[in-house]
Amino acid sequence: xxxxxxxxxxxxxxxxxxxxxxxxxxxxxxxxxxxxxxxxxxxxxxxxxxxxxxxxxxxxxxxxxxxxxxxxxxxxxxxxxxxxxxxxxxxxxxxxxxxxxxxxxxxxxxxxxxxxxxxxxxxxxxxxxxxxxxxxxxxxxxxxxxxxxxxxxxxxxxxxxxxxxxxxxxxxxxxxxxxxxxxxxxxxxxxxxxxxxxxxxxxxxxxxxxxxxxxxxxxxxxxxxxxxxxxxxxxxxxxxxxxxxxxxxxxxxxxxxxxxxxxxxxxxxxxxxxxxxxxxxxxxxxxxxxxxxxxxxxxxxxxxxxxxxxxxxxxxxxxxxxxxxxxxxxxxxxxxxxxxxxxxxxxxxxxxxxxxxxxxxxxxxxxxxxxxxxxxxxxxx
Amino acid sequence: xxxxxxxxxxxxxxxxxxxxxxxxxxxxxxxxxxxxxxxxxxxxxxxxxxxxxxxxxxxxxxxxxxxxxxxxxxxxxxxxxxxxxxxxxxxxxxxxxxxxxxxxxxxxxxxxxxxxxxxxxxxxxxxxxxxxxxxxxxxxxxxxxxxxxxxxxxxxxxxxxxxxxxxxxxxxxxxxxxxxxxxxxxxxxxxxxxxxxxxxxxxxxxxxxxxxxxxxxxxxxxxxxxxxxxxxxxxxxxxxxxxxxxxxxxxxxxxxxxxxxxxxxxxxxxxxxxxxxxxxxxxxxxxxxxxxxxxxxxxxxxxxxx
Numbered sequence: 001x002x003x004x005x006x007x008x009x010x011x012x013x014x015x016x017x018x019x020x021x022x023x024x025x026x027x028x029x030x031x032x033x034x035x036x037x038x039x040x041x042x043x044x045x046x047x048x049x050x051x052x053x054x055x056x057x058x059x060x061x062x063x064x065x066x067x068x069x070x071x072x073x074x075x076x077x078x079x080x081x082x083x084x085x086x087x088x089x090x091x092x093x094x095x096x097x098x099x100x101x102x103x104x105x106x107x108x109x110x111x112x113x114x115x116x117x118x119x120x121x122x123x124x125x126x127x128x129x130x131x132x133x134x135x136x137x138x139x140x141x142x143x144x145x146x147x148x149x150x151x152x153x154x155x156x157x158x159x160x161x162x163x164x165x166x167x168x169x170x171x172x173x174x175x176x177x178x179x180x181x182x183x184x185x186x187x188x189x190x191x192x193x194x195x196x197x198x199x200x201x202x203x204x205x206x207x208x209x210x211x212x213x214x215x216x217x218x219x220x221x222x223x224x225x226x227x228x229x230x231x232x233x234x235x236x237x238x239x240x241x242x243x244x245x246x247x248x249x250x251x252x253x254x255x256x257x258x259x260x261x262x263x264x265x266x267x268x269x270x271x272x273x274x275x276x277x278x279x280x281x282x283x284x285x286x287x288x289x290x291x292x293x294x295x296x297x298x299x300x301x302x303x304x305x306x307x308x309x310x311x312x313x314x315x316x317x318x319x320x321x322x323x324x325x326x327x328x329x330x331x332x333x334x335x336x337x338x339x340x341x342x343x344x345x346x347x348x349x350x351x352x353x354x355x356x357x358x359x360x361x362x363x364x365x366x367x368x369x370x371x372x373x374x375x376x377x378x379x380x381x
Numbered sequence: 382x383x384x385x386x387x388x389x390x391x392x393x394x395x396x397x398x399x400x401x402x403x404x405x406x407x408x409x410x411x412x413x414x415x416x417x418x419x420x421x422x423x424x425x426x427x428x429x430x431x432x433x434x435x436x437x438x439x440x441x442x443x444x445x446x447x448x449x450x451x452x453x454x455x456x457x458x459x460x461x462x463x464x465x466x467x468x469x470x471x472x473x474x475x476x477x478x479x480x481x482x483x484x485x486x487x488x489x490x491x492x493x494x495x496x497x498x499x500x501x502x503x504x505x506x507x508x509x510x511x512x513x514x515x516x517x518x519x520x521x522x523x524x525x526x527x528x529x530x531x532x533x534x535x536x537x538x539x540x541x542x543x544x545x546x547x548x549x550x551x552x553x554x555x556x557x558x559x560x561x562x563x564x565x566x567x568x569x570x571x572x573x574x575x576x577x578x579x580x581x582x583x584x585x586x587x588x589x590x591x592x593x594x595x596x597x598x599x600x601x602x603x604x605x606x607x608x609x610x611x612x613x614x615x616x617x618x619x620x621x622x623x624x625x626x627x628x629x630x631x632x633x634x635x636x637x638x639x640x641x642x643x644x645x646x647x648x649x650x651x652x653x654x655x656x657x658x659x660x661x662x663x664x665x666x667x668x669x670x671x672x673x674x675x676x677x678x679x680x681x682x683x684x685x686x687x
Contacts (some may be wrong), residue, residue, distance in 0.1 A: 063580050083583035096581035100599050109595070110585035157585070167584075 011164050012073045013039050015197070019069035020079075021221075022055050029055040030221045033069070037165070042191050042198045044212035045204060048244065052221035053201045054169055060199060061167050062086045073164075084113075087144055089158030089196075093174065095150045097142035103153050104129060104138045110161045128160035130189070147178045155187070159196060159345040168200045172207065184210060209233060210372045217241050235281065239291040239363040239372060247293035247361070248338045252371040255288045255362070267362045273333035276309050278360035289365045291372060296326065298359035299339035301351050309360070311353040313337060329353070383520045439654035450655035460639060462657075464663055467635040470548070470623075471616035474555035474669075478563040478612045479605055486568040487597070492575070500568075507561040514557050515625035519545055522553070550626030551633045555616045570604030571597075608677035610668045617664055636660045 015037040022030040030052040032087070037043055045053040058064040060071065062083035071079035078086055089110075097106050108125040116124075129138045132152035142150055151171060158166055171187070172180045187213055190197055202208050208215050209229040210232055217224045217232065225237040236242035243250060253271035258280065267280040269292050278292050305312070313329035324340045329351060331337065339353065363369060402412050442449040454460045484505070489496060506514065522528050522544040529541035544550060549604060582592045620637040627633030636656060644653035 061580075061584055065581070082588075083580070084586050084588050086584075087586065088584060090581065090584040092577050093573070094577055096575065096577040098578060098582075098596060100446060109582070109587075111589060113582075113586035157581075161585070 002118060011039070014074055015165060017056075017060070017069065018072060020056065020059055020066055020071065021068035022052075022059055022064060023067045028217075028221050030059070032177040033223060035216060035223075035226070037197060037199065039164075039197050040195050042200065042211060042213045044208035044215045045199065045218060046203070046208040046215050046244070047224075048203055048217035051218040053203075053218050055221070056218070057167050057169050057199060057201045060165075061088055061090050061219060086161055087161070089161055089163035089165055091151075091154045091158050091169065091171045093170045095142070095154040095174075097150055097153055097157070099142055102139050103134055103145070106142065106153055107157050107160055110157065114161070114276060124160055125357040128156040131159070132156040132186075147175055148183060151175065152184055152186070155190065159190065159194060162194070162196070164197065166196045166198045168198065170201055170203070172202075172204075180207075185212060203285045215246065219244075235361070236293075237281075239293055239365075242291075242293040242361060242363065243372060246295055248296050249294045249299065250372040251292045251335065252365070253290055253292050255284050255286050255290055257286050258284060266357060269362055272335050273331060274311060274335075276311075276355065276360055277357045278355075278362040279358055280362045280364075282364045284364045289371070291363045293356050293361045293363060293367055295361055296338040297340045298355060299337060300356075301339070301341050301343050301345070302352050302354050303352070305352045307354070309354045309357065311337070311355075313351055313353060315347050315349040318345055318347060386565075431590075435654040435657055438651055439658050440651075441553050442651040443649070450649075450651045451659075453652055454655055454659065459634075461622050463634055463636045463639045463656075464659065466633065467617060467619070467637075467660075468663070468667075470551055470555060470619060470633065470635065471613055473613035474552055474559060474616045475563075475609055477556055478559045478616075479558065479567070479609045482564040482567040482608070483601075483605070486564060486571050487593075489568060490571050503564055506557050506563045509558070511554065511558060511621040512625065514554050515622050516552075518550055518553055518557075522550070545626045547628050548632050551619060551622050551635075554622035554626050555619060559612050559615055562575055562615060563608050566608045566611065567601075567604065570601055570608070573604075574600050610671050613667060614664055617660070617667075636663075 008250065011026055017033050017035040017037075020030065020033040021028065027220065035043075040046065045056055047053045055064065059066050059079075062079075062081060062085075066079050068076055069079070077114040101109070104125055107128045108121055111121040111124055117276055129135055132155060134149060134152060134156070136148060137145060145153065151174075151375070154171070159340070168187075172183050175183060184207060187200075190196075191211075200211060209232070212229060214226060214228055215232050216226050219240050224241045225232060225368075232241070232245055236245050239247075239250060251269075251272065251274070253274070256268040256270045256275065258265050258267045265280045265284075267278050267290070269276050269278055269290055276292060284290055302310075311331060313331045315327055315329050317328040319326040321340075324342055324346060327339050327341060327345055329337050329339065337353070345351065405412060429666060440447040440449055442453075489499065509517075520526055524541040524543070528544070529538075532538050532542060533540070544553070578596050578600075579592050582596050602621070618637055619635055620641070623629055623633045623635045623638055627635075629638055636659065640653045640656040640660065643649045643656055
């Protein structure tokens with residue numbers, strides 16, 4: 001697809017969501033979403049189910065009217081336009097292919113709606129078919145294709161119009177694990193070669209991290225954090241985001257003392273028979289309740305029992321995961337911890353663990369805020 | 382094909398012989414289907430036997446050859462015109478019921494407040510029965526009914542409009558009783574179409590007319606054909622309303638009425654059976670035409686699935 005075609009009407013340099021909100025039957029599904037999308041960007045909306053990410057996408061697509069706020073395409077307000085006037089492409093979770101039309105006619109549909117000359121419709125349809133490598137299947141009906149092929153048709157149908165914005169609603173969630181990885185690469189490749197601005201909704205943090213230029217983490221309809229994959233991976237803004245970004249070990253502890261000030265201060269935290277040194281992510285002072293978060297891969301098994309940040313524990317559950325083992329251990333105080341290690345551990349082994357200070361993030365807990373639910377207690381199960 | 386069958390065969394070296402039901406299932410035989418036998422017998426007794434009896438009766442007139450009853454029917458315009466009269470009532474009524482149901486059902490697909498109440502209002506005429514409907518029509522549309530009082534009172538017409546005891550009375554009655562059937566069927570067909578298909582079409586730039594014509598209508602068309610067949614059959618066997626709100630001696634002398642008169646006024650059971658057979662044949666012919674159209678339609682839009 002040539003760059004000349006890319007300069008079609010509807011191009012923008014900036015798409016701005018201004019306080020976008022949506023209520024369903026008196027319940028807030030999305031509150032005050034502010035987001036500026038630059039042309040060519042790949043944005044992932046990330047969050048657990050019911051966090052408002054699909055609502056945000058449907059508002060953007062024009063399939064749901066906004067309750068509050070506005071959407072601006074450069075200086076043009078577009079939230080009052082119906083979906084068919086916005087010129088965005090959308091890939092649905094269920095693919096939503098037209099079952100009575102062949103692959104080719106599905107892909108041609110949008111081009112025909114634009115009343116393009118017949119020769120151009122034919123040429124760009126064939127281009128779309130080639131783009132997703134479905135030449136052999138172009139005359140088949142969607143029902144005769146596999147899930148992955150259907151997904152590719154849905155993507156081709158959306159991108160063949162060279163829309164100014166492509167919206168994808170959990171497009172990989174109905175595929176099996178292997179195909180999901182393949183299609184992920186495919187989507188990234190398409191984005192790199194076509195440069196289409198994309199908003200991608202997913203609940204899979206790995207998918208979001210690997211695809212997006214920027215991530216928007218939502219929870220209960222509110223934005224928690226916006227940032228690059230590195231920022232979100234290294235420094236989640238609160239423990240909810242940390243929990244979602246793979247910090248499986250969340251410990252509710254108390255600050256013993258703080259050295260240094262403000263962000264990145266070294267904070268000693270204790271409780272549950274542990275005393276650990278971590279990095280404060282916000283202002284904390286001695287006596288505060290905090291949540292200490294660490295990823296399983298940052299919990300390291302060591303030989304010597306002496307030194308800082310040592311935790312004694314007993315191995316309880318071992319899951320074989322190829323090169324590594326996923327291990328659940330229990331501290332003397334009965335707290336379960338998760339770690340990943342290349343050591344061949346077995347249930348019942350006594351181990352000593354450590355965590356680097358930089359890897360243990362200490363999140364202040366607002367007064368009255370609920371702490372993370374304790375991990376499932378093996379004794380009670 | 383045979384290759385896959387072989388592969389799915391149970392291994393002969395298995396620990397024990399698979400049970401009978403298992404082996405039958407391998408051949409696509411489900412023994413629980415045997416439970417249908419009583420119902421099949423029941424249908425045979427109640428439908429096939431009377432039909433066969435009527436068929437042989439139609440070929441056994443009191444006098445003349447085996448085709449004499451059919452000859453009597455088709456040589457007398459007073460008799461054979463009933464075919465056109467019945468078709469003239471049933472076809473437009475069925476068509477109107479189907480066409481009127483589509484936009485209403487289309488608007489009522491989603492969830493909204495009061496949907497149940499509206500559905501009840503639309504479906505209630507099913508429970509009324511033809512006689513009650515006729516009674517209502519006579520009261521409402523009759524020469525001294527509310528409708529004509531209003532029309533004359535408002536000066537829209539000099540004399541009452543004749544809307545009952547003629548073609549229109551029967552037509553209204555068919556619409557009132559036939560609409561709920563068509564509506565319910567079409568509503569369920571429409572609800573079976575994934576609403577995200579229309580959303581997808583919208584994001585591809587199709588306005589509501591294009592969405593309806595290109596997506597909804599082609600997917601609904603087989604359902605429309607089926608609904609039309611059922612609505613037509615229902616309307617074609619019109620009898621009570623043809624007598625009560627029609628003009629049974631003239632313009633609404635329908636086939637069922639002709640058969641009734643042959644049987645219970647002339648006591649010519651053979652002629653009555655012949656008329657019943659003609660009725661069935663005409664119905665089958667119309668249904669066949671619709672179904673052929675339906676299969677054409679599908680082959681066209683599926684792009685040569687085979």
